[in-house]
Amino acid sequence: MHDFEAFLAPAKINLFLHIVGQRSDGYHLLQTAFRLLDYYDTIHIKTTNTGIIKRVNDVAGVPEAQDLCVRAALLLQKHTGCQLGAEILVDKKIPMGGGLGGGSSDAATVLLSLNQRWQLNLPREELLTLGLQLGADVPFFIYGSNAWAEGVGEQLQALTLHDAYYVVLTPNVHVSTAQIFANKQLTKDTIPKTIAAFSGIAQLSTENSAGKNIHDEFINQLEKVVCSIYPEVKASLDWLKQFGDARMSGSGASVFLEVNDAETANRIYQQKPKEYFGFVAKGLNQHPLLCK
Numbered sequence: 406m407h408d409f410e411a412f413l414a415p416a417k418i419n420l421f422l423h424i425v426g427q428r429s430d431g432y433h434l435l436q437t438a439f440r441l442l443d444y445y446d447t448i449h450i451k452t453t454n455t456g457i458i459k460r461v462n463d464v465a466g467v468p469e470a471q472d473l474c475v476r477a478a479l480l481l482q483k484h485t486g487c488q489l490g491a492e493i494l495v496d497k498k499i500p501m502g503g504g505l506g507g508g509s510s511d512a513a514t515v516l517l518s519l520n521q522r523w524q525l526n527l528p529r530e531e532l533l534t535l536g537l538q539l540g541a542d543v544p545f546f547i548y549g550s551n552a553w554a555e556g557v558g559e560q561l562q563a564l565t566l567h568d569a570y571y572v573v574l575t576p577n578v579h580v581s582t583a584q585i586f587a588n589k590q591l592t593k594d595t596i597p598k599t600i601a602a603f604s605g606i607a608q609l610s611t612e613n614s615a616g617k618n619i620h621d622e623f624i625n626q627l628e629k630v631v632c633s634i635y636p637e638v639k640a641s642l643d644w645l646k647q648f649g650d651a652r653m654s655g656s657g658a659s660v661f662l663e664v665n666d667a668e669t670a671n672r673i674y675q676q677k678p679k680e681y682f683g684f685v686a687k688g689l690n691q692h693p694l695l696c697k
């Protein structure tokens with residue numbers, strides 16, 4: 406690992422997710438609130454002068470050419486004409502395809518770190534546009550703070566959220582995002598909400614009762630459909646709901662419960678059935694690479 410530098414790529418959860426329309430290309434227009442978590446993949450990067458982009462470790466289920474880290478580095482190289490290269494070691498901790506944005510976060514971390522280490526100094530707005538070519542959630546991770554998002558997730562506004570801890574469970578199923586968005590049962594014309602309405606509700610911190618701070622008006626509209634197709638997601642959500650207002654993140658399969666303190670989160674987590682993978686995380690206010 407000599408000469409490699411480590412860069413963190415945090416997970417995210419969607420505190421709510423509404424579908425408010427559909428674009429002519431079939432993509433759905435969303436409203437969502439993204440929250441960063443202190444649960445990370447670590448991307449180790451060594452810059453080289455060979456011009457070659459190379460992943461130096463195996464990642465189960467992700468061939469090198471499809472890895473979003475490699476694709477992000479190649480995209481940045483092509484966009485800028487940079488002659489430098491990079492060796493990338495991807496240390497995955499965030500479950501893949503779990504609605505926690507791991508792949509998108511890895512890609513954002515590569516764009517942010519190589520922009521510096523290759524001394525490209527592209528402005529943040531340019532990286533946001535590049536990031537969108539790699540995935541709808543990538544701009545959020547480049548944005549740097551918790552965010553209210555619209556469009557397909559690329560129209561971002563900063564969101565101030567109170568301190569909170571999350572119990573996250575990821576059932577061992579692969580949910581196809583495309584399959585869920587294509588489901589006929591999905592409500593696609595929810596009346597858009599305002600960031601002010603969400604912020605008002607999100608600021609209401611409950612003193613003693615767990616998980617009451619996300620109001621019923623702000624739900625994950627993919628949750629019902631996912632639960633009807635994947636009983637494992639429903640089971641883990643039902644389990645968490647014993648303790649409060651649990652939600653699904655993104656298009657699943659991960660589910661989470663927001664609580665006010667680490668003690669409560671750990672107490673709930675310790676009772677989880679052994680077959681559930683999960684973790685406890687603190688909500689972040691800023692991306693670790695973009696802290697001032």
Ligand SMILES: C[C@](O)(CO)[C@H](O)COP(=O)(O)OP(=O)(O)OC[C@H]1O[C@@H](n2ccc(N)nc2=O)[C@H](O)[C@@H]1O
Binds near residue numbers: 586
């Ligand atoms: C739902 C979220 O997890 C919220 O954070 C993300 O918007 C999903 O973003 P993503 O993982 O980048 O989604 P993709 O893997 O590109 O989407 C797979 C497929 O889901 C459908 N899709 C996805 C996002 C969106 N806003 N509308 C869609 O209709 C499209 O058919 C797309 O081809």
Ligand SMILES: Nc1ncnc2c1ncn2[C@@H]1O[C@H](COP(=O)(O)OP(=O)(O)OP(=O)(O)O)[C@@H](O)[C@H]1O
Binds near residue numbers: 501508
């Ligand atoms: N570095 C990477 N890490 C994780 N997945 C990757 C990576 N590169 C490519 N992928 C592919 O991207 C897919 C989605 O990964 P990711 O973990 O971002 O999904 P997700 O958490 O469901 O994302 P989202 O919340 O954005 O829908 C994976 O199933 C995998 O095939």
